[in-house]
Structure formats: structure tokens, C-alpha cells
Amino acid sequence: KNQVEQSPQSLIILEGKNCTLQCNYTVSPFSNLRWYKQDTGRGPVSLTIMTFSENTKSNGRYTATLDADTKQSSLHITASQLSDSASYICVVSSPNDYKLSFGAGTTVTVRA
């Protein structure tokens, strides 16, 4: 069964600090990995999407990494802001699998 495990489940950081979220997956074969940000009560919004050949992709203060060999990804948030408080979801897909495999998310709380 394809699985996506995210850690930590939640974390609290002070405004201006950095943090890193982890995503491990067993999905095979692999097509791409996406990170989404989901604000409370809202729908997920795409941050990055990476294919097999991509190791790093940035979107502003968000930087995602991918190691397809070890099946691990991370999302690094630099100089956190209060608006970064949200759930961050890792989503992995196979070439012909439209169902996608969703992680349970990491809830980030940024405090002033």
C-alpha cells in the first residue's frame, strides 16, 4: 500500500525562525511530489511540485528538497511569518495514479 508519512505532526516556532518539515513515502513507481499549504478552514494551495529529476525547488521562503533514492522530501521555511501558520501537506503520485497519496500534514504554528 502506498503511504506518505509526515513528521513532525505539529510544531511551534517563533516568528523569524526557520523550520524543516519531513516527508517519507513508499509510493512506487514515482511520478512527482507536491507540497501544499492549507490554512485553517481553507483548501490546499500548491507550493511546489517536483519530478524525479529535481532535487530542489523554491517558492519564495519555501524550499523543497527531494531524494528519490531514499524516498524522502523536506520543506524548509525560512524566516517564518505569522501567515505561515498552517498545515503543510505532502502529496505523492505515481504515473498513472490519479488518486494521489496524501500525508496527514504537519501543523505549523508561528508565534510572535
Next chain:
Amino acid sequence: NAGVMQNPRHLVRRRGQEARLRCSPMKGHSHVYWYRQLPEEGLKFMVYLQKENIIDESGMPKERFSAEFPKEGPSILRIQQVVRGDSAAYFCASSPERAGSAGELFFGEGSRLTVL
């Protein structure tokens, strides 16, 4: 260019009533997906539709749940005779091509169903 539009955003129903959730995909998108999200759980696939066709409904309970995407109008997720366990957030997503490729998947804001 409007995004994926879902309504209602919040819906309260009593046990045994029917719930109808609507989703209008982004302009030009012909692929629609419905997902269900319970608190502190990941989104779970329910059904995949294209215009007038149900491609895969394997994630949807066989009883009480149905979905459609007519030639004209929004996609509708229908839950008959709701029970308390149906309380969840239901998200619709659309894409210009089949998800799983490198194409983008756009989500609506969700419909939150509460069953009393």
C-alpha cells in the same frame, strides 16, 4: 479567472436528511476529483469524474453516496440519509489533465458538512 468554486461552504443536516455539495471546476478543466478530510487525517480520494462520466468511484461508499458531472453545470456530490460519521470537510479539485502527471491540481475551499 475564478478558481474552483464549491458551495455551500458550510452545511448542517440532521440525521436522515440529504446533503448536496456542488463544485464548479476552473475554466477549461474537465477533470474533477472529490476528496474527504477528517480532522487530523489526510485527504482521502472519493471519486474521479470527467464530463458526463464517472471514471473511478472506488473511494466512495457504495451506499448513500453518489456523484455526477453533467454536460452543463457543476459537479455534485450527493449524500443521502446522512449519518453523524459523514461529518467532514469535502474538497473538490480540478485539473486540465489527468492528475498524477506533472500537471497542477487546484482545490476548492471545501464544503464542511456537520450532521446533528
